[in-house]
Amino acid sequence: MIYSFLIPFHRLVVRQSRCLQMLWKMRLKKTTKKSDNELDIPMDYSIKHPLQNCWTLWYYESDRSQSWEKNQKEIASFQTVEDFWSLYNHIKPASELRQGSDYSLFKKGIRPMWEDDANKKGGRWLLSLERKQRNNELDRYWLDILVRLSEHSDELCGAVVNIRQKGDKIGIWTANADNRGAVMEIGGKLKRKTTTTSTHNVNIPGTQRHYGQNWFCL
Numbered sequence: 001m002i003y004s005f006l007i008p009f010h011r012l013v014v015r016q017s018r019c020l021q022m023l024w025k026m027r028l029k030k031t032t033k034k035s036d037n038e039l040d041i042p043m044d045y046s047i048k049h050p051l052q053n054c055w056t057l058w059y060y061e062s063d064r065s066q067s068w069e070k071n072q073k074e075i076a077s078f079q080t081v082e083d084f085w086s087l088y089n090h091i092k093p094a095s096e097l098r099q100g101s102d103y104s105l106f107k108k109g110i111r112p113m114w115e116d117d118a119n120k121k122g123g124r125w126l127l128s129l130e131r132k133q134r135n136n137e138l139d140r141y142w143l144d145i146l147v148r149l150s151e152h153s154d155e156l157c158g159a160v161v162n163i164r165q166k167g168d169k170i171g172i173w174t175a176n177a178d179n180r181g182a183v184m185e186i187g188g189k190l191k192r193k194t195t196t197t198s199t200h201n202v203n204i205p206g207t208q209r210h211y212g213q214n215w216f217c218l
Contacts, residue, residue, distance in 0.1 A: 049082065053108070054078070054107070056107070056109075056110075057105050058073065058075060061100070094139055104161075105159055119175075125186060127171070128169050131166065134163075145172060155174055155176065156186070
C-alpha cells in the first residue's frame, strides 16, 4: 500500500541533499573559525537528543467504506529530536494533504480520539485558518506547534491538523480542562505566536471542553 502523505522519492532526494549541504556548511564554519586555544574536536552526528516523551504520528484519510477509527493509521513513533526531523522530512507538509485528511501527533499510547481515557477529561485550543492561509501559513503554524509540544508535555495529549475545503484547523488537545492555569497559559502562548506572525485574521475562539458528544466553550 502506498500512502499519499509520503514524499515522492525525487523530492526526498532533493530535500536530503539540501540538509546535507546545510550540515556541511555548518561544519566548515565551525572548523574555520577557531581560535589558537580551541581544540579541534570533530562533531559526533551519532549522538541523539532525547525528548521527555515518546510521540506517535497518525494519518487520517477519509474512506467511506471503513469506519472513522479504521481510517486512522498509526505511522511511526519517535523519542529523540533527530528522529522527529527524520520523520518530518519524509512526509508531505500539511498543506499538500488531500481534502478531508488529518495529521495527528499524540503521546505514544494515546489515540487521537476523545473516547481515549487520556483525552476524556481534557479539551482543546482551536486555531481556525482561512483557505487562503493554507499555502503561506498553515505549515509554519503546524510545525511550530509540533516543536513546542514538549514545553507543556505534562498538560498536553497531542495536536491535530484538519485539512478541509472551507478552511483548515489546528487543535491542541489538553489533558485536564480543570487545570485552568495551565490551559490559559497554553492558549496565551498560542495566541501571541499567531497574532504576531500572521498576515491574516486568525480565529482562536477559546478553549473547548468535551462532555460526551458535545462541545462547550469555557
